[in-house]
Amino acid sequence: MNKKEQAQAILKALGLPKAQQNDRSALILLALAGVTEEADWADSRALSMGVVGRGESGKYPGIMRFINEYLAPVYDIRYEQNSREAFRKETLRQFIRAGVIDVNPESGGLSTNSQDFHYRLTAAVLPVLRAYGQPQWEDAVRDFVATQGSLLELYAGKRKSSLVLATLPDGMVLELSAGKHNELEKAILEQFRAEFARESQVVYVGDTAKKDLYKSEELLERLRLNCDTHDKIPDVVLYDEKQHWLFLIEAVTTHGPISPERLFQLKTWSAECDAGKIFVTAFLNQEAFRKYAAQIAWDTEVWIADAPPHLIHFNGDRFMGPRPETA
Numbered sequence: 509m510n511k512k513e514q515a516q517a518i519l520k521a522l523g524l525p526k527a528q529q530n531d532r533s534a535l536i537l538l539a540l541a542g543v544t545e546e547a548d549w550a551d552s553r554a555l556s557m558g559v560v561g562r563g564e565s566g567k568y569p570g571i572m573r574f575i576n577e578y579l580a581p582v583y584d585i586r587y588e589q590n591s592r593e594a595f596r597k598e599t600l601r602q603f604i605r606a607g608v609i610d611v612n613p614e615s616g617g618l619s620t621n622s623q624d625f626h627y628r629l630t631a632a633v634l635p636v637l638r639a640y641g642q643p644q645w646e647d648a649v650r651d652f653v654a655t656q657g658s659l660l661e662l663y664a665g666k667r668k669s670s671l672v673l674a675t676l677p678d679g680m681v682l683e684l685s686a687g688k689h690n691e692l693e694k695a696i697l698e699q700f701r702a703e704f705a706r707e708s709q710v711v712y713v714g715d716t717a718k719k720d721l722y723k724s725e726e727l728l729e730r731l732r733l734n735c736d737t738h739d740k741i742p743d744v745v746l747y748d749e750k751q752h753w754l755f756l757i758e759a760v761t762t763h764g765p766i767s768p769e770r771l772f773q774l775k776t777w778s779a780e781c782d783a784g785k786i787f788v789t790a791f792l793n794q795e796a797f798r799k800y801a802a803q804i805a806w807d808t809e810v811w812i813a814d815a816p817p818h819l820i821h822f823n824g825d826r827f828m829g830p831r832p833e834t835a
Contacts, residue, residue, distance in 0.1 A: 511538055511545050512583055518640060521649045522633070524606055531585055533599045539574035540609065540629050541637050545582045549640040554629040556614055559592045559600070568626045571595065596620075600627060601679035607656035608633050611680050618726065619709045619749070620678045632656060674698060676710050682722055684715050689743075692759040692792050695813040696744050700790065703816055705755055708746035732780040740777040747783065753830060754783040757790055757811075764803055765789035771805040784830025 509517065515534035524533070538544075541552040561570015572587050572595070580586040587595075603609045609627045612618050618625045629637070632652055639648040672684040674694040682697075684690035693713060701708060711728060712735060715721035723735055727747055731754065735741055746755040756774050758766050766774065766789045778785060787808040791797040797812055797820075804810060810820035 510582070511543060511547075512579075514549070514640065515543075518637065522606060522608065522636070523653055524602065524608075528599055528602045528606075531583070532587075532594070533603075535575045535579050535583070535585065536571055536595065536599050536603075537608075537637075538579060539571045540627065541634075542574075543637075544578045550638050550642070552629075552634060552637040554631070554634050556626045556628045558624075558626050559595050560589055562623060567624055571627075596679065601675075603627075604679045605681050607652075611678055615726075625678070674713075676722070677701075677708075680722075682713060682715075684721065687761075688792060689759055689761045690715060692761060692790055692813060693743060695792075695816070696757055696759060696790050696811075699813065699816040700757070700788070700811050701746060704811070704819065705746050705748055705753075707750050708748040708753075708755065711745040711747050711754075712741060713745075714741065714743050731783060733778060740773055742774060752783045753786055754778065754781060755786050755788060757788040759790050760796065760800060761792065765791075765800045765810075766805050766808050767803045768805045771808060786830060 515537045558568045561573040636648045639645045672690040674682045674697045713722040742756040743759040744757040
């Protein structure tokens with residue numbers, strides 16, 4: 509077998525679905541490991557790489573550049589820059605979920621359009637690649653799958669069924685603890701964002717078991733938001749850089765909505781941030797909304813997960829958007 513076929517065999521052994529055992533996925537794995545046709549798998553490295561890369565002067569080399577320079581002459585497969593979305597959505601995102609690569613290990617919280625956004629093989633998968641063709645290969649694969657699980661099983665709903673898995677815009681998968689509250693947070697990240705904040709970046713996500721489940725230190729610092737006081741932080745914070753809007757979202761299942769008092773707290777917490785602020789209370793269903801409707805503050809929004817395309821505006825002067833600050 510040539511190196512591309514060997515890479516496909518590795519991906520199959522690691523439990524990647526058929527769609528991620530194709531030529532593109534195999535070549536991406538070779539690039540991330542720095543393995544050419546003449547190299548040995550034992551020499552695999554964990555290289556931090558962007559999708560396209562920034563040339564010789566760039567901070568991170570590019571996966572496409574590696575493929576086009578070292579592998580294309582062998583396999584007659586070349587990729588143009590307009591293939592980057594296919595790389596991200598049809599291979600790299602699944603590699604992340606399978607535990608094959610990490611996202612931005614050298615600088616967390618980068619937006620997907622950052623020139624320094626990068627990927628790197630995980631510490632768990634590197635020994636598996638280095639063992640390929642060696643007597644310890646099967647044991648290495650078995651240990652990896654036992655630790656990371658199989659993406660085939662994940663897609664079949666068998667892996668970590670007690671967890672709530674939420675996918676961020678960059679493909680990173682958050683493992684939230686089980687429960688209605690975190691099911692609602694998943695809906696906010698995947699459905700509310702898609703409907704009303706498509707261009708936004710995720711700044712913060714809390715979890716019922718782990719308060720700081722996800723936070724972008726870069727965005728928090730840039731927006732002058734303090735995450736040290738957990739009682740004041742909303743459950744989910746999104747930031748739309750293009751419109752300079754900050755979404756402060758409370759996921760309500762057992763605790764109250766954005767009431768006048770809670771609105772005052774959130775405004776105080778975010779006072780040093782100059783972005784336009786949008787306050788949203790999210791509910792799983794209309795029954796939960798009706799329970800708390802009388803407590804909801806004016807000049808805020810309500811989103812209900814079982815009717816994702818719709819918003820309820822608690823004031824009729826405008827549709828969703830920041831409102832002038834009042835004393």
